[in-house]
Amino acid sequence: LARGTAKSYVGQQLRKPTGRRWLVGRFAALADAPGSQALRSFNRWAGGGVNRLSGWLLIAPAIILLLVFKVYPILATFPESLVASQGFGTPEHFVGLSNYLTLVRDSDFWRATANTVAFVVITTIGVNAFGFFLALLVSRRRLRFKGLFQTILFLPVVVSLTASAVLWGFLMDPYVGLVPPLLQYLHLAWLVPSTGFFGTPTSAMLTISAIAIWQAMGFFMVIYLSGLQTIDADLFDAAKVDGANSGQTLWRITLPLMRPFISIGVTLAIIGGFGVFDWIYILTGGGPAHATESLMTYMYFQAFTQFDQGYASAIIVAILVLTAIASYLQWRQRYVGTTAQ
């Protein structure tokens, strides 16, 4: 025990990288080492908490990986958006802002932007409303089988977007799908568009939004569940004693306290929504005639079908700007919201 105490004393000294005591501790540690001379010198070289070089060596792979595969590609997108090219590997020439001028007059781009914004608005409201609602239900104290409910409600989250697109594409198909006859059976036939769920661009976008909500709401439920756990149960008891009904409790206690989590949920849904690609690529391919294109599928089309990488880069820059604006608006609203309180 005495040995151990002395050691941790030395250990404490080790943490202080300055002064004479540090040297003493350093030598004590080295003298104690059972290994060979090589081990000792490696110890001196890689001694954690002290050696700056080894710190840099350990973090270097992460920084290099991110610089090469994230930072460089995103920075190179900006100059790329100023060139015209006929395909990958062909000579390109500088055209200034020409790609952006084309972009502004490109009705397909604006259609894609409108579709994406609509998708973002619908799904952000949908996943947060359903997620919050489900979290309220699942977190009730009297509820049994909580784990089971949570597991099943979370299940669609782990399945790939590709799998859900294939599955729902079949289920909602006007000829072989199961949803149209089921809705008919439930006397809800009016929910089925006369040309099928993917028949018109509007109904296709709405259907894809619904699939997205189906798949993501479990994830948002979990976010709100973790939020509800941070609320002190005494608050609800106190409100009950004071005669508040459940609506008042929700409005006056739960919602205000959940503000930070709602803000996280909304931000995540917005960021996720702007990247919508998989469902549209599989279910409509952006067609007919680019009517159901999202910004991402349109970028894919320009870059990898038309091989116009300069134009595609301009679209990426536009997406970055749009995401930044959306995040800023959301942040400002949150800021105004908190100061107004």
Added chain:
Amino acid sequence: VSRDTLLGSAGYRLRAIAEDGVIYIILGVFVVLSGYPLVWLVFDSLKKQGEMYTNIWLWPQHPTLANYASAWSDAGIGQGTINSMVVTAASVAIVVVVGSLAGYSLARMKVAGGNLILSAILLTLMIRPMFTAVQLFRFTTSLGIIDTYPALILPYAATSLPLAVALFTSYFRSIPIELEDAARVDGATGVQVFFRIVVPLSGPVFAAVVIFAFLDAYNELFLALVLLKDPSLRTLPPTLAGIIGEYFKNYPQLFAGVSAASAPIILLFVLFRRRFISGLLAGALKS
């Protein structure tokens, strides 16, 4: 006890039961909505093509694995699974090793501007894989690694890395430093301290990182479409996206493909439900 309070409490209890009933019904609807399509997918994947149209909703009368066999060999699901496993395993391994070393460095070693580096690393979370696709296509082509596994593995690793570094850093910081110092004084080298003390104490964060890195890589479609054009190298998501066109009429085979592709991840989820949810949640709240 007066009659009024008796009636009152009975009324209250009745109301509570009714309320519970309504809640169970609502939850039941959502559970069916979330779970049944996936269960149904498995049912239909086990049916012969004819039975699909006669026995629409339920467990097949004559379940057969033939659809899985044909999806596995003819529709490329087998090759896709192998490719996905290689790409995912390599990417997860890189994220775990590189991420934990960087996290340890940021948590324990006095790297100048460590917090600034951490913020910069977290900022790269905003750079989604799709935004980098055009440039990745260009420089993997010029490096000659396009249409090889690394072309996909390295970008996937870079995608999951920022969050991994952040989670590792904050977790390692929460481990009492005295433990490491004591080991160091006992003569452990820096490497030994990391592997003998820090890693064994960090089970939860390693599990969380493995889970979200696995999901990131296993379910990704965009880069997989762009960076691996060779059909024999395709991972599962582009394989499934491709099947829809080719095998449009053979639905049971398509469903067998989808459920075979989803099975590993669902199995992982059901086995490690708590770890899974808390891992993904940590990611969401961190970002």
